[in-house]
Amino acid sequence: MILTHFQTMCLFAFIVSVVFAFLSRKHLKERLRYALYAFLAFLLVAVAMGWLMYPISH
Amino acid sequence: MPEDTPNSLEPFEAPAPAVQTPGMALDPTETREMLEPPSPTAPDPAPRHPNELLALVVAIVGWTLPGGGHLLLRRWGRALVAFGAVAILAFVGLKMRGNVFPPRGADAFDFLGFIADAGAGVFYLLAKTVEAAGPDVSRAAGDYGTRLVAAAGVLNLLIMLDAVQIARGEKS
Numbered sequence: 001m002i003l004t005h006f007q008t009m010c011l012f013a014f015i016v017s018v019v020f021a022f023l024s025r026k027h028l029k030e031r032l033r034y035a036l037y038a039f040l041a042f043l044l045v046a047v048a049m050g051w052l053m054y055p056i057s058h
Numbered sequence: 059m060p061e062d063t064p065n066s067l068e069p070f071e072a073p074a075p076a077v078q079t080p081g082m083a084l085d086p087t088e089t090r091e092m093l094e095p096p097s098p099t100a101p102d103p104a105p106r107h108p109n110e111l112l113a114l115v116v117a118i119v120g121w122t123l124p125g126g127g128h129l130l131l132r133r134w135g136r137a138l139v140a141f142g143a144v145a146i147l148a149f150v151g152l153k154m155r156g157n158v159f160p161p162r163g164a165d166a167f168d169f170l171g172f173i174a175d176a177g178a179g180v181f182y183l184l185a186k187t188v189e190a191a192g193p194d195v196s197r198a199a200g201d202y203g204t205r206l207v208a209a210a211g212v213l214n215l216l217i218m219l220d221a222v223q224i225a226r227g228e229k230s
Contacts, residue, residue, distance in 0.1 A: 001153040
């Protein structure tokens with residue numbers, strides 16, 4: 001099985017966000033909101049860190 | 059010379075003693091509060107009796123089978139999500155031919171990797187069955203797979219701790 005780096009990161013972010021939401025929130029609406037927030041935060045931080053490290057690799 | 063220096067020549071006034079001497083009488087209201095039991099109308103904190111044996115069983119089952127601890131506690135939703143999440147992460151990581159660290163590693167990082175991987179419980183034991191070809195970290199995908207397997211293990215440890223907290227009555 002071959003996944004790209006971005007696909008792997010999305011899979012990781014999605015699953016961890018869902019688990020965090022289920023462990024830390026009780027109601028479905030809160031869980032959905034928290035999972036979406038955590039997922040977007042994972043992606044945003046990862047992309048931002050990638051761009052911050054971009055000058056180091058060039 | 060400033061007045062608050064230690065070399066000031068002004069007489070030193072000792073502060074009043076804060077400790078009660080044996081001869082001093084107690085305040086009657088304080089004495090009454092100490093002797094009388096709390097009134098029945100006052101809110102009594104709920105007694106907690108953590109079931110340590112149940113927590114131990116939940117920890118072992120939760121580590122061995124992801125979501126098993128929540129299953130014992132009849133938390134069906136969390137059990138299902140826990141098993142699905144750990145299974146997907148471990149399965150994809152192994153199929154990407156990620157590295158699974160053996161118990162006796164060469165250095166401390168290998169040992170940490172083993173701790174993380176072993177957290178996945180049954181998926182760690184089934185690693186060879188899921189991907190018979192073994193790890194291949196010469197490609198980037200294998201490296202990503204290594205991280206996914208470790209993430210599955212650490213996530214399962216977190217889920218197990220959640221189940222233990224519920225079993226001990228520390229979390230609803």
